[in-house]
């Protein structure tokens with residue numbers, strides 16, 4: 001093989017590479033040059049029969065040729081790939097505004113949706129979400145909340161007790177979310193501003209009671225928050241949650257062992273024609289319990305009631321979900337009926353926020 005014929009071969013192969021019209025033609029050129037029986041491969045085989053001097057010089061030429069042809073093949077291949085991608089990008093169009101297909105299966109339960117909405121509203125007011133266990137002890141569920149032993153209010157709660165534990169403690173399923181107040185005050189430093197949504201349990205079952213239901217607790221502890229702040233905060237909440245700007249609110253004196261004074265909050269409504277409507281219609285509907293945190297509760301948590309004060313509230317999540325979304329029967333929340341879930345469920349992609357999408 002002479003210098004000339006290497007030049008000739010180089011010319012042939014580079015011409016064939018640029019003449020290749022598509023990637024399969026290019027692949028044929030590659031095989032004809034570098035494949036097992038390819039022309040450059042054949043030159044490599046010739047090397048073996050040459051004397052060392054000649055082999056060295058010729059070997060360098062063949063290697064250079066191999067590298068040049070290799071990179072010419074590679075850049076042509078990339079050009080084909082880029083062209084193919086461009087062709088796809090111009091022909092295949094996609095409407096990104098179309099809904100997801102197939103339709104997403106499953107939806108958010110109204111309880112989850114309502115909890116998200118509550119957290120969105122109180123989040124804007126600077127509350128953080130806190131949690132506590134469903135299985136509680138007597139101290140957190142009752143004693144620290146100023147229910148003295150034997151106090152009749154304990155009986156009001158129809159508590160589910162667990163079997164006596166080895167440690168002598170009688171555990172129970174929490175009857176309200178208020179024990180999260182205790183856990184938070186014992187573990188966090190004032191100022192405290194939390195909501196605590198979660199499951200609660202009472203031994204009760206009829207049209208308006210299920211043994212498991214949900215509450216959300218709210219707690220503010222600092223050195224100055226008072227009843228006026230409580231009223232403003234809760235009025236703002238119900239107006240935003242129900243999307244009724246002029247929704248009237250009213251506070252009636254009430255009793256809870258862990259707040260003093262205690263109140264129940266009502267919102268304005270109409271029951272005319274058997275239909276419930278929220279707004280300024282002269283009738284009232286009870287919506288939640290609230291009050292100033294009792295000094296005994298502060299003391300039980302190691303806080304000085306001469307320094308610290310604050311307010312708390314608690315409301316049923318099913319109840320406000322039923323009112324907002326027109327769900328007539330509480331028990332249906334927990335029947336897992338797919339038709340009900342599809343009807344009342346929410347898209348997981350619609351994240352509630354105060355600035356958008358809170359009220360459908």
Ligand code: PHE
Nearest residue numbers: 176178289290291312313314
């Ligand atoms: N824990 C009370 C209940 O379950 C509600 C409540 C919470 C009342 C906080 C006042 C303050 O009925």
